[in-house]
Amino acid sequence: MITVKDLSKHFGDNKAVDTVNLEVRKGELFGLLGPNGSGKTTMIKMLTGQIRPTAGEIIIHGINVLEEPLRVKELVGIIPEQETPPSFLTAEEYLYFVAKIRKLEDFEEKCEWWFSYLDFAGQRDVLCKDLSRGTRQKLMLAQAFLHEPELVIIDEPLINLDPLMQRKVKDFLKDYVGKGGTVFISTHILEIAREICSCMGIIYKGNLVFSGIMDDPAIGERPLEDFFLELVN
Numbered sequence: 001m002i003t004v005k006d007l008s009k010h011f012g013d014n015k016a017v018d019t020v021n022l023e024v025r026k027g028e029l030f031g032l033l034g035p036n037g038s039g040k041t042t043m044i045k046m047l048t049g050q051i052r053p054t055a056g057e058i059i060i061h062g063i064n065v066l067e068e069p070l071r072v073k074e075l076v077g078i079i080p081e082q083e084t085p086p087s088f089l090t091a092e093e094y095l096y097f098v099a100k101i102r103k104l105e106d107f108e109e110k111c112e113w114w115f116s117y118l119d120f121a122g123q124r125d126v127l128c129k130d131l132s133r134g135t136r137q138k139l140m141l142a143q144a145f146l147h148e149p150e151l152v153i154i155d156e157p158l159i160n161l162d163p164l165m166q167r168k169v170k171d172f173l174k175d176y177v178g179k180g181g182t183v184f185i186s187t188h189i190l191e192i193a194r195e196i197c198s199c200m201g202i203i204y205k206g207n208l209v210f211s212g213i214m215d216d217p218a219i220g221e222r223p224l225e226d227f228f229l230e231l232v233n
């Protein structure tokens with residue numbers, strides 16, 4: 001589903017991402033882990049066509065992201081880091097707007113499902129600028145999954161959500177990949193990865209220092225935190 005070859009992004013002398021190679025297969029819930037400033041968001045920005053790499057190649061669903069960014073954006077659901085929906089639309093207007101762009105026909109039913117599942121129907125008529133941060137994140141999750149894309153890429157999926165909503169989103173993500181979807185998340189919260197991801201990559205100082213399944217023999221019986229700290233210290 002995602003193939004990354006020799007991918008780099010340098011900001012001057014800062015090698016934010018440096019010659020990363022990565023494969024994410026269909027049906028995986030892949031977690032990109034790493035300490036602050038290690039290159040997670042830079043990776044996601046390149047995967048989603050928000051910034052151009054310094055070097056390397058990204059193929060998503062057989063499409064070259066650099067050559068056909070719009071085709072990739074049509075196929076993929078995206079939640080960028082700390083993204084906020086347009087301030088001048090209400091929550092419902094925003095979802096309907098996204099549904100129109102995605103050319104969905106039965107969108108009212110789908111929007112209703114999201115309002116109900118994430119329990120924010122009461123805020124549907126509130127302008128996005130006046131929504132709480134958690135409700136904005138619910139809206140961003142709804143818009144990313146509305147067209148049921150084959151791949152969803154999310155920078156910090158559970159940010160600003162309370163424990164109940166975190167539980168619901170985790171269950172939803174596991175269910176989504178169980179039905180054949182693919183989800184790529186970045187997080188610096190190891191417990192999230194341990195709980196929901198089938199595979200993970202660990203990035204440190206721009207280098208991918210580990211990539212494998214969650215019960216990879218290299219991790220063994222150690223707590224994930226110990227394994228992580230050995231790699232990033």
Ligand SMILES: Nc1ncnc2c1ncn2[C@@H]1O[C@H](COP(=O)(O)OP(=O)(O)OP(=O)(O)O)[C@@H](O)[C@H]1O
Nearest residue numbers: 011014016034035036037038039040041042043188
């Ligand atoms: N637009 C930019 N210009 C210059 N440097 C940048 C830019 N964006 C990111 N960087 C640098 O690239 C490195 C990686 O940053 P990035 O945001 O990808 O890390 P991260 O792993 O997502 O961190 P965090 O967990 O703190 O969000 C950092 O050193 C950061 O300062």
